[in-house]
Amino acid sequence: MTLAPTAPASTVQWDSELIRRYNQNGPRYTSYPSALQFSDEFDKAAYIQGWRGGDAHGPLSLYVHIPFCARLCYYCACNKVITKDRRRSHTYLQYLRKEMSKYAKLIGKQRTVTQMHWGGGTPTFLNDAEMSQLVQMLREHFQLLPTSDDSREYAIEIDPRSLELDSVPLLAELGFNRMSIGVQDFDPQVQRAVNRIQSFELTMSVMEVARAHGFGSINLDLIYGLPHQTVTRFQETLAKVISLKPERLSLFNYAHLPHVFKPQRSIAPETLPTPEEKLAILHGAIDTLQAVGYRYIGMDHFALGTDSLAIAQDEGKLHRNFQGYSTQSGCDLLGLGVSAISNLGTSYAQNLKELDDYYAALDQDQWPIWRGYRSNADDNLRRDVIMGLICHGRLDCAAVAKAYSIDFYDYFAPEVHALGPMQKDGLIEWQGDVLSITPRGRLLLRNVCTLFDRYLPLIPRERYSKMI
Numbered sequence: 001m002t003l004a005p006t007a008p009a010s011t012v013q014w015d016s017e018l019i020r021r022y023n024q025n026g027p028r029y030t031s032y033p034s035a036l037q038f039s040d041e042f043d044k045a046a047y048i049q050g051w052r053g054g055d056a057h058g059p060l061s062l063y064v065h066i067p068f069c070a071r072l073c074y075y076c077a078c079n080k081v082i083t084k085d086r087r088r089s090h091t092y093l094q095y096l097r098k099e100m101s102k103y104a105k106l107i108g109k110q111r112t113v114t115q116m117h118w119g120g121g122t123p124t125f126l127n128d129a130e131m132s133q134l135v136q137m138l139r140e141h142f143q144l145l146p147t148s149d150d151s152r153e154y155a156i157e158i159d160p161r162s163l164e165l166d167s168v169p170l171l172a173e174l175g176f177n178r179m180s181i182g183v184q185d186f187d188p189q190v191q192r193a194v195n196r197i198q199s200f201e202l203t204m205s206v207m208e209v210a211r212a213h214g215f216g217s218i219n220l221d222l223i224y225g226l227p228h229q230t231v232t233r234f235q236e237t238l239a240k241v242i243s244l245k246p247e248r249l250s251l252f253n254y255a256h257l258p259h260v261f262k263p264q265r266s267i268a269p270e271t272l273p274t275p276e277e278k279l280a281i282l283h284g285a286i287d288t289l290q291a292v293g294y295r296y297i298g299m300d301h302f303a304l305g306t307d308s309l310a311i312a313q314d315e316g317k318l319h320r321n322f323q324g325y326s327t328q329s330g331c332d333l334l335g336l337g338v339s340a341i342s343n344l345g346t347s348y349a350q351n352l353k354e355l356d357d358y359y360a361a362l363d364q365d366q367w368p369i370w371r372g373y374r375s376n377a378d379d380n381l382r383r384d385v386i387m388g389l390i391c392h393g394r395l396d397c398a399a400v401a402k403a404y405s406i407d408f409y410d411y412f413a414p415e416v417h418a419l420g421p422m423q424k425d426g427l428i429e430w431q432g433d434v435l436s437i438t439p440r441g442r443l444l445l446r447n448v449c450t451l452f453d454r455y456l457p458l459i460p461r462e463r464y465s466k467m468i
């Protein structure tokens with residue numbers, strides 16, 4: 001169901017005192033329940049059966065995970081394999097073929113792939129021939145849209161350091177029309193400290209060629225909280241970013257957890273900005289981006305008002321999935337490749353995380369699934385509440401009550417009670433049955449969502465990142 005608002009509350013008003021008080025660790029809600037609830041005792045057979053018996057004609061979303069990277073970025077917390085051995089991607093493609101062929105036998109080719117995303121790792125670790133081969137394989141097994149169909153959203157994550165400019169037109173020919181480019185920071189000292197040297201000119205060249213070849217919505221990824229960043233230096237990066245006019249921007253918080261993510265041990269803690277400086281960097285960034293016309297969509301994401309994400313938010317059609325915000329709803333998501341996550345109806349499934357295990361399962365003609373989760377009725381209700389808040393900053397509680405045949409205030413009595421202090425602090429407000437996040441509460445949106453998360457008390461908060 002869609003719990004659509006009448007208008008989004010998109011402006012952010014900075015309130016240092018509130019942020020200091022409310023800034024805790026919490027899930028990012030790319031799913032509800034979060035992946036920490038997934039279990040290896042999940043009924044894989046029933047899940048697989050669901051693909052066979054699923055909606056045979058509904059749209060399909062594909063995610064393809066390419067785990068390889070040629071170089072290690074020290075801040076990285078992704079599931080990746082660092083290698084210079086280019087033969088490894090050749091082998092990997094053979095296994096992707098095995099996996100997609102297993103699913104294609106169940107799903108058939110009736111379902112149109114309206115959305116596709118290649119993520120990593122580094123999808124552009126693949127050379128031109130391999131990218132063409134992978135698209136060809138996908139076309140053999142699934143119903144991809146032709147490049148003449150502008151309704152498709154086919155996105156690829158780009159590392160400009162591992163992509164020849166001549167390959168960009170090929171990406172367009174292969175059907176991609178959206179790209180997300182990793183930048184993080186243009187400052188040379190920051191780049192050296194995180195082992196990711198990538199010039200402004202290189203990023204600009206990729207964007208120019210991409211635009212000339214029809215890429216309509218380009219996202220740049222930035223990170224705040226990296227070593228040697230200061231307010232002034234990050235503003236210099238932002239000025240360069242703004243000059244490139246990306247339609248979308250992601251501004252992620254760097255969480256320094258060297259005991260969890262080994263690569264981060266190469267970052268000297270004394271080079272990191274203090275918590276106060278980090279907040280000042282974020283504050284400055286939000287003010288600057290809003291001043292030049294970027295809208296805060298929510299949860300680290302910004303978009304120009306003319307971009308489809310902002311328009312979808314205006315129209316109450318925004319959705320959230322494992323890749324962040326999306327304009328498309330109602331798609332089952334099939335994740336292919338090591339560690340990839342799928343979402344079929346109300347079930348989630350994640351593939352094996354280690355490459356050798358993923359290969360071994362497919363060699364034995366097994367489904368390479370590690371763990372998963374099947375939602376119950378309460379999960380579905382809470383998922384709609386949380387996603388409504390995250391996507392639109394508003395929740396029509398009467399509409400929720402009607403859709404789920406519940407008395408909202410009775411069902412969520414403890415949650416509504418817990419909203420009291422947030423209302424007093426100005427994070428939220430009530431207009432009749434409509435709960436809205438205020439501009440002061442926008443950055444603390446996750447705090448409001450956590451109140452409706454039944455599983456949060458069961459999981460140590462340290463397993464999640466800081467909200468800001």
Ligand code: SF4
Nearest residue numbers: 069072073076078121
């Ligand atoms: S940040 Fe991206 S490119 Fe860098 S090592 Fe991690 S996955 Fe690879």
